[in-house]
Amino acid sequence: KQEVTQIPAALSVPEGENLVLNCSFTDSAIYNLQWFRQDPGKGLTSLLLIQSSQREQTSGRLNASLDKSSGRSTLYIAASQPGDSATYLCAVRYGGSQGNLIFGKGTKLSVKP
Amino acid sequence: NAGVTQTPKFQVLKTGQSMTLQCAQDMNHEYMSWYRQDPGMGLRLIHYSVGAGITDQGEVPNGYNVSRSTTEDFPLRLLSAAPSQTSVYFCASSYGGGNEQFFGPGTRLTVL
Numbered sequence: 281k282q283e284v285t286q287i288p289a290a291l292s293v294p295e296g297e298n299l300v301l302n303c304s305f306t307d308s309a310i311y312n313l314q315w316f317r318q319d320p321g322k323g324l325t326s327l328l329l330i331q332s333s334q335r336e337q338t339s340g341r342l343n344a345s346l347d348k349s350s351g352r353s354t355l356y357i358a359a360s361q362p363g364d365s366a367t368y369l370c371a372v373r374y375g376g377s378q379g380n381l382i383f384g385k386g387t388k389l390s391v392k393p
Numbered sequence: 394n395a396g397v398t399q400t401p402k403f404q405v406l407k408t409g410q411s412m413t414l415q416c417a418q419d420m421n422h423e424y425m426s427w428y429r430q431d432p433g434m435g436l437r438l439i440h441y442s443v444g445a446g447i448t449d450q451g452e453v454p455n456g457y458n459v460s461r462s463t464t465e466d467f468p469l470r471l472l473s474a475a476p477s478q479t480s481v482y483f484c485a486s487s488y489g490g491g492n493e494q495f496f497g498p499g500t501r502l503t504v505l
Contacts, residue, residue, distance in 0.1 A: 325498050373491060385435045
């Protein structure tokens with residue numbers, strides 16, 4: 281069964297720290313992987329999309345990497361800010377462009393001022 | 394662009410009632426989908442559509458019905474609500490299934 285795991289479930293860091301969020305997946309034959317942010321009571325906001333042929337994507341203070349052989353992706357957040365506090369979700373697409381997204385349960389990040 | 398919109402934001406139903414959750418997007422996206430989010434379960438796909446007139450089942454389709462008569466709209470119908478359908482429902486869209494997904498703000502549904 282294709283599964284996506286995010287560890288830890290929750291993380292608390294002081295403002296200014298660089299941090300890494302982890303996502304692992306059981307089947308390396310992915311089509312692409314997407315990182316989302318979800319604020320309490322809100323929808324999901326897309327952060328980064330990595331195609332299976334790519335190794336990393338960057339947007340501002342965010343950098344996502346993909347290692348298919350080890351079944352892992354990381355989301356690196358530089359110089360964290362209290363506004364980064366949210367739940368971060370990883371989703372993997374299998375089975376080509378029409379395949380379904382398999383979501384992890386998320387990492388709840390709290391950045392303390 | 395309004396992006397992906399969902400109505401209502403909140404809804405309370407009694408067991409056995411039926412209702413339709415509305416989803417619309419103004420980005421001319423071909424691919425639309427419905428997810429439910431439950432505590433400890435993550436998001437799970439209910440139904441999806443790759444274009445007007447084409448729909449298919451996701452991971453948890455039982456108790457739900459969809460149709461896609463236009464590119465813009467993708468309503469989700471609950472045929473006979475059950476307490477197990479208490480959840481937060483999200484609609485998403487993209488240019489194609491494999492492209493970046495954009496999500497709506499969600500509908501919080503409680504079935505008593």
